[in-house]
Amino acid sequence: MRREIPLIITSFVGFLFVIRFFIPHEPFASMENTASSWIQVIKAFAIWLGILNLLKISGEKIYKKDKGWGFAAIVIASFLAISIAGFFFPFWETRTPGDSFIEHARKFQYPGTSFDWFYTYVYTPLSSTMFATLAFFIASAAFRAFRARSFQATLLLLAGFIVMLGSVPVGNALFSWLPQGWQVSDIADWIKNYPQVAGQRAIQIGIALGIISTSLRLILGVERSHLGGEG
């Protein structure tokens, strides 16, 4: 039963969403509506599951005094700091007259609140900089790895160069002698809209066929890997 009931649920819900596409009337409309509402809540709890798992792993690291347990303590402390700012701010922020407690609490991310402070001055710089450092690594990787060893590699490099030059004004400035309509930016636009689209369509058709076959296997109960190995 530990595996059978989830298989039945997967098949039932999968068929429901497929049938709803072809028969948009009752009872399928309200059944799909209800299932969607439930799934929205489940997905929200799934994100909570990930967060609680992170806290559990960090807690275990601190408890066992594993290598790097100090940083695990920082993780938990940071989590608690922003969570307290979000959940308990109604107790120290001035309430607008007429607002109930819940209405006041729901303004947790308004500009000026402590939660918004964390978002603007801690979360935003950290997350943005994490991704921004990729600029350094992509330049270094391009220097080391992009070699025109073959015709295909040369084609890749040429396309990359043209798109890079065509995406910035200096490309047209450097090649201003090219005739109107054949500027670097025009060639880059043509590459992005035609040969690039052709390749993307081929890739997307292949991926779509794979997704359709996997979805069919899931709905028909042939694919069971999502149920895990035990029980």
Next chain:
Amino acid sequence: MSLPETPTPRTGQDFWERLAQLDRRIIFAFIFLALAIPLFFTIRQPIAVSPEGRAYFEAIENLPAGSKVLLSFDFDPPSSPELQPMAEATFKQLLTKNCKLVVIALWPQGPQQAEKALAVALRDPQFKDLKLEYGENYANLGFMAGDEVVIQKMNSDLPSTFPSDYKGNATLSLPIMQGVKNYKNFDFIINFSSGFPGTREWVQFCVDRSGSKMIAGNTAVQAPENYPYVRSGQLKGLLAGMKGAAEYETVVGKPGKGVSFMGAQSVSHLVVILFVILGNIAYFASRRKK
């Protein structure tokens, strides 16, 4: 007595091999300087507008005044250098047409990014006399978890998908949401996205199912996978990355951060191209020596 042998200098071979194994921190330093130095200068360059960028502008320009537009903010702060200027310029163009704006988000950071973009747009002197009444002309319904299920559900029942707005008001109590059941009650949809869920899911579960008209602003990384939708007409326009933001600001006539950052972008692209060429020269030169 013979003279000691002097070693034959092999400087040519050593130089190319050394270049091929250049310490990456030197490359990092060049990139840093290539990006930082142009920021100190005002570099005015003509921005070439792509066909899909112009289509994005014209799609909004052709909207009748007072149209009701649904905007989905599906990105987080790391993508804001590319998408925030697009969003600000989009708000400005929509406000000049007195459009009614409903904002939703499939990413938790979306509602705050939308509020910041709108605040910047409203600081434009053109709108100093504009009275944007929350609930009448504008509403922010906040974020909802569920990814593509949220997009699909709004085909039939939007108020139930977003029962409350960003501030906790019941969605159905807002005047702007009166009579709104699904996508068909909106004249246009605009999506800003940097990943999953994003433009691809919007095209699949909104455009193709409801027949809605949609344009999108994407990060440059995500844009290649959405160009097929522009060619097939499923997307009416597309802005890609900071260049897209600069194009749009140029067409709208309100240059902002997108345009001002193009100088640094130009220099960085040249530096990367130069490094790739140097790397290839070093590789082939050292191979030839061997």
Next chain:
Amino acid sequence: MVSLTIAGFLTLGIMSFVYKDNPVYKLCESIFIGVSAGYYFVSIFYQSLLPQLTDKIGITGELSDSALAYYRETGSLASPQWFNLIAAVLGVMMLLRLVPKIGWIARWPLAFVIGSTAGLRLIGELQTNIMAQIQKSILPLWDPQYIDGSLNMAASVGHSLTNIVMVAGILTGVVYFFFSKEHKGVFGGTAKVGIWFLMVTFGAAFGLTVMSRMSLLIGRLDFLLRDWLHLLG
């Protein structure tokens, strides 16, 4: 200014990684992980769970008669009925994944998610990424362009060549991905042409990726130099 200084130092702490891995970077990384987790935790509660669970029942949200009438009229069983609490029960079952002995209970709500994704994607991919894309790929190989009623040969040749490139690119690309037949002879030659188109695709993607990454770093440098250090006008 204190807040900006904190943000500035956090930015520099993460950037220090490009020199080499160091304890300051690890500290900033740990803060990032904790703050991200907390941000999502609080946002999900207020923006997703409260509206979907308690608002619809009328506990925490305003639920007017018109709202009730709307929900009944649209057939949305969401409120104010006990059906909604089933979603909360399923959500709690999901959280039980953390308890090893009864973690199997999480398979039930997971089955809902997997089933819905499979059902939606089955139709969505077929409609959007296969049928619509193939339909728009059927292009005339000779595409005459007329200006003021007369044939413009240059434009016609240009459009026709572009269409040929598109059709050839899509066909050869799809042939390349067919691995059930060995890529030999004519079939292999066709697949090779497909690879050329894919190389152009990846090259364009590389160029756009470089643009994207540089844009992100420009944003951070602008923050450091303009917003924090006021070195830019």
